[in-house]
Amino acid sequence: MKVLIVGGGGREHAIAWKVAQSPLVDKIYCAPGNAGIEEVAECVPIGAMEFDKLVDFAREKEIDLTVVGMDDPLIGGIVDKFKAAGLRVFGPDKAAARIEGSKAFSKDLMKKYGIPTANYLNVTSAEEAYAFLETAKMPIVLKASGPALGKGVLICNTLEEAKAGVKEIMEDKKFGDSGNTMVIEEFMTGREVSALCFCDGKTIKPMTSAQDHKRAKDGDQGLNTGGMGTFSPSPFYTKEVDAYCMEHIYKPTVAAMQSEGCPFVGVLFVGLMLTQDGPKVLEYNCRFGDPETQVVLPRMKNDIVEVFEACIDGTLDQVDLQFADNAAVCVVLASDGYPVKYEKGFVIDGLDRFKGNDQYFCFHAGTKKTPEGIVTNGGRVLGVTALGSNLVEARSNAYKATDWIQFKNKYMRHDIGKAIDEA
Ligand code: AMP
Ligand code: GLY
Numbered sequence: 001m002k003v004l005i006v007g008g009g010g011r012e013h014a015i016a017w018k019v020a021q022s023p024l025v026d027k028i029y030c031a032p033g034n035a036g037i038e039e040v041a042e043c044v045p046i047g048a049m050e051f052d053k054l055v056d057f058a059r060e061k062e063i064d065l066t067v068v069g070m071d072d073p074l075i076g077g078i079v080d081k082f083k084a085a086g087l088r089v090f091g092p093d094k095a096a097a098r099i100e101g102s103k104a105f106s107k108d109l110m111k112k113y114g115i116p117t118a119n120y121l122n123v124t125s126a127e128e129a130y131a132f133l134e135t136a137k138m139p140i141v142l143k144a145s146g147p148a149l150g151k152g153v154l155i156c157n158t159l160e161e162a163k164a165g166v167k168e169i170m171e172d173k174k175f176g177d178s179g180n181t182m183v184i185e186e187f188m189t190g191r192e193v194s195a196l197c198f199c200d201g202k203t204i205k206p207m208t209s210a211q212d213h214k215r216a217k218d219g220d221q222g223l224n225t226g227g228m229g230t231f232s233p234s235p236f237y238t239k240e241v242d243a244y245c246m247e248h249i250y251k252p253t254v255a256a257m258q259s260e261g262c263p264f265v266g267v268l269f270v271g272l273m274l275t276q277d278g279p280k281v282l283e284y285n286c287r288f289g290d291p292e293t294q295v296v297l298p299r300m301k302n303d304i305v306e307v308f309e310a311c312i313d314g315t316l317d318q319v320d321l322q323f324a325d326n327a328a329v330c331v332v333l334a335s336d337g338y339p340v341k342y343e344k345g346f347v348i349d350g351l352d353r354f355k356g357n358d359q360y361f362c363f364h365a366g367t368k369k370t371p372e373g374i375v376t377n378g379g380r381v382l383g384v385t386a387l388g389s390n391l392v393e394a395r396s397n398a399y400k401a402t403d404w405i406q407f408k409n410k411y412m413r414h415d416i417g418k419a420i421d422e423a
Helices: 010-020 051-060 071-076 080-085 094-102 103-112 125-132 159-171 238-259 293-299 305-314 392-403 417-420
Strands: 002-007 027-032 067-068 118-124 139-143 154-157 182-186 191-200 204-206 216-217 223-224 229-232 266-276 277-286 325-336 359-365 367-370 372-378 381-386
Touching: 002 010, 002 051, 010 293, 010 305, 010 359, 010 381, 027 051, 051 080, 051 191, 067 080, 067 305, 071 080, 071 094, 080 094, 094 103, 094 238, 094 266, 094 277, 094 372, 103 118, 103 182, 103 238, 103 277, 125 159, 154 159, 159 182, 159 293, 159 372, 191 238, 191 305, 204 238, 229 392, 238 266, 238 277, 266 305, 293 325, 293 359, 293 381, 325 392, 359 392, 372 417, 381 392, 392 417
Parallel strands: 002 027, 002 067
Antiparallel strands: 118 182, 139 154, 139 182, 191 204, 191 266, 216 223, 229 325, 266 277, 325 381, 359 381, 367 372
């Protein structure tokens, strides 16, 4: 069969690499893809938001299955377009993607169906927000309700900071219309875990757990980024935690979406915080996580195409989802200065060392092919992932492999997975 993958980051490289292992697949296209994805797929220069062009392409090439990796096209309704054209597509439709696209929607959903999450208030005017904050307990969390490239969350320690945050989100419109509605949320503490779950609308099956490191600098300092590294599994996500989440979070969420008339088909990413009062939902995303996917998929034993098909066909209950009893660590190699200001266009050396390796992987995030070779083309450049029999070994392998790659202004965190020492 022919598969089209929509997106062009490290997540889509990991998905394309995994799809390429399926004996069911003869040909993979990726739009727009990147220099690494080109090793396993034919990249086509169509943007992820160019829905009509993507539909035309899928028809013309007789694509059997389209997999959408990114949030923006899912929130924008790409799945509805493909379905209307009679094309098979993996991902939630526009109504279901609201679970990520509108934090106000997801908070109200959790409240209505008793799913554990932080207490909150949705506000639609700055006056309302200021009035509430006067008597609120600090720290407090402010979230632009709409999509904000992962940057729309402010943790405020004082009333002054909170007021400045309301101004930024609701008055100055730093995140545009995404800040028309804002969620004011209770601050929670605990370990964070990412649970990526396959869903077919009625059944939900979590993949193995992972943890992201969102801050730019060692020791969780610096600005929030798209993710500087991940490890899988999370030693804090025990069998008991998994059973609790299944009962109180995963199943109720899928049932809630069904009851609301927008069944969720695709990957539901549940961002959890393991608090003293039990696991609670921090956020939902409507797609695979990045860079979580880069540690989760190398550990997955199933043919991913079969799982995608089962989700679309509503037969996920018949799939025995299996992950290897090992561990993986991914260290993101970024351009120095990310996420604020950085240079691009530097030649990357050492990529060949990963070719054909089944323990070490180099997933491309921001790279470009040029006559001089493959060059840096983004803030996050590569995700170096290594497997190991346990987390300590996987971490040591991943850091060893980061030395194989050289480019000007290479930057990485040195403490990815350090939390596992405390487990
Ligand atoms: P989100 O985009 O909702 O995942 O938020 C980004 C990050 O902000 C999360 O990964 C947490 O580290 C932090 N965060 C979000 N909501 C809360 C909360 N209610 N309490 C504490 N930290 C939070
Ligand atoms: N790693 C967090 C995300 O994909 O949103």
